[in-house]
Amino acid sequence: MNGDGDHELGHVACVRCSKPARLQCPKCLELKLPRVNASFCSQECFKESWSSHKLVHTSLSHKETGELNGVQDPHAAALAQGWMYCLRKGQSRSPQLPTFDWTGPLRAYPISPRRLVPDQIPRPDWASTGRPHQEISSEWQNSVEIKSPAQIAKLRETCRVGREILDLAARAIKPGVTTDEIDRIVHEATIAAGGYPSPLNYHFFPKSCCTSVNEIICHGIPDARPLEDGDIVNVDVTVYLNGCHGDLNETFFVGKVDKASENLVRSTYECLEKAIALVKPGVRYREVGEVISRHASLNGLSVVKSYCGHGIGELFHCAPNIPHYARNKAVGVMKAGQVFTIEPMINAGIWKDRMWPDGWTAVTADGKRSAQFEHTLLVTETGVEVLTARLPTSPDVFPWLTR
Template sequence: MTATTEPLTELKCFKCQKPAKLQCPKCLELDLERDHAAFCSQQCFAASWVDHKRLHRPGPDGWHYATRRGAGRSLTMPDFNWTGPLRPWRISPMRSIPDSIPKPEWYSTGRADVEVSSRQQHTPIPRFGKAAEGIRAACTLGRKVLDLAHAAVAPGVTTDEIDRVVHEATIAAGAYPSPYNYFNFPKSVCTSVNEIICHGIPDRRPLENGDIVNVDVSVYLNGWHGDLNETFVVGEVDDVSKKLLKTTHECLELAIAACRPGMRYRDVGDIITRHASAAGLSVVKAYCGHGIGDLFHCAPNVHHYAHNKARGVMKEGEVFTIEPMICVGSHRDKTWPDGWTAATEDGLRSAQFEHQLLITPQGCEVLTARLPTSPPLWWEVEDASLAAKTGQVLSV
């Protein structure tokens, strides 16, 4: 048995419900629910062994459901008032990362203490020279990885398979998937389907014809982070969802076009909200863009909604993301029991697009820009099809 580091009042003995002070080592190894692992004494542990050991059997597939942040996994689906038709499916064990890959502090601790305590949480640091080149390289890799994930999206493909593609491509490039164990996030990429706004955990659910899925890729290469995401259609998607995706992408493009030295960060939200509202859509307020570089998240905060109170003006060399989350219905969210997955409160769909930017003397550089080889987005497919039918030549 292993002594617990949890306060005794937070854990109850699995056998007798008294305050617990010991934990089952096998449960800890499997990362199961902590209240399943807790016992008040060796006697209670031995007396309950016949029933308790059944918890160690994950079933024929070896997968578990994600539960609250930092608490591990459960053998049964969590009880929750789901807001839409989507449900969590089982998630696979965390994939391995070779010793040769440089790792951030959260790889082993699940915490980002250096990041949280950094002065960069309050003051953005301009990036020039080698720092800018390092960030640019991470963003280029992130773009290539996201394009591989996009190519894998199809009906019948699981989001866990997308996680495998992202994980293996990132590792093959000598980089670390930034989300991996970041505050105990159990995967290498976020996959947010339909009514999920952001931070969806890849699982065994196959994507279905008519779904939309956001894939949020972040990589850590040579000490620098690159972060971007896009929302993709799966098979044949309804017109409401297509309008949602196209409008969300336009919101991002309009915001980027305005970025330059001297622009107030708070004005990004006005631009995005104006365009989303004109289309009858809402803007999520709970999550924002952020500074990024040698830290995954830092200043400045870049809010996407109008009349926000974001501080500061853009300065040459500053690096940050803009990543609007736009919804068909309510902008409010509800977090799933895993502590990460943010769903719309009304169960209607949400989409997101993200780029990482570097402010230049003339405007900004889109570090995560799409490449000529990037798989086309849905409207690019339809535009190309229309051009082929009419004999038009599309400009690049």
């Protein structure tokens, strides 16, 4: 649930730790600033946040309307609501746009306060601490788990719910919709299904899904920027339900896109399809990167090397790692009962990436566009089951599937 100045203070999350907040900065009260980003659960959190929080008092006031020369400015409008720019991998906020040599047309926008999760929803350990301690210390970081039939049954259900939630997000995408609104849809749908949005507070990630627009490769943070006609946007959804995670993403067109963007998105989709067709017992993990790179190169595109597919189940990320590029050094072969993701990130220009000041948003080094598709896959005795496969009810958003 989004907090704003009209909510009771007890329904607003602490700026620092995201626990229910009962205290508010006295200076913010004096200036009549919004309660969001000014509320704290304890004096200790208030003191720890003071160095960054005090900047709010000099940059925001209750008189700000978000209109510049009669035109609504998304940055100013968001700041006026108490939204702020994300820094330090989600652990800090600032009312000032960070200084950065942006590689393309996109800029960071303010983000809304953290959405709350009802107490009755089962959650992973990082929901409260920001650190996935169980995941980090697990034996499955160094060996690949063979899932039991009971685990697989739970994963099927979780992945189906994840697919339904991504489909809801896809239906909302159009010019003028903010990525924050997409995040709200994903968050509320996940809660309604009894699940926890896995990205939320994972290593302090501030939102419930990732939205990566245009030159953003992955881990884009949903914010106040309205989508524009001609954009492409990847929505990455992971749901924690039944004690396990289901992970998938797709890249969507916003309005009418140019031919180059259509080729990029379609070729990326094909890269994943060709990789999935390879999956069966006995295949080496390294071969996935070979088939993806071959198809990307034939279409004049490049493959990102900094991020890879991963094992998944009761842990969000674990062994095996699945590189998407050619001549990688991944060790091991696929076996029945393994579950992992394949999620190629394909760039229109060079493969290299840069990181925005928020510590999460990875963008192309040359500012050209990037696309991605992802599925969670089960290796079967005879091949592969796509646990996050499109459903008969999935929206017809990809022209090459309906022609």
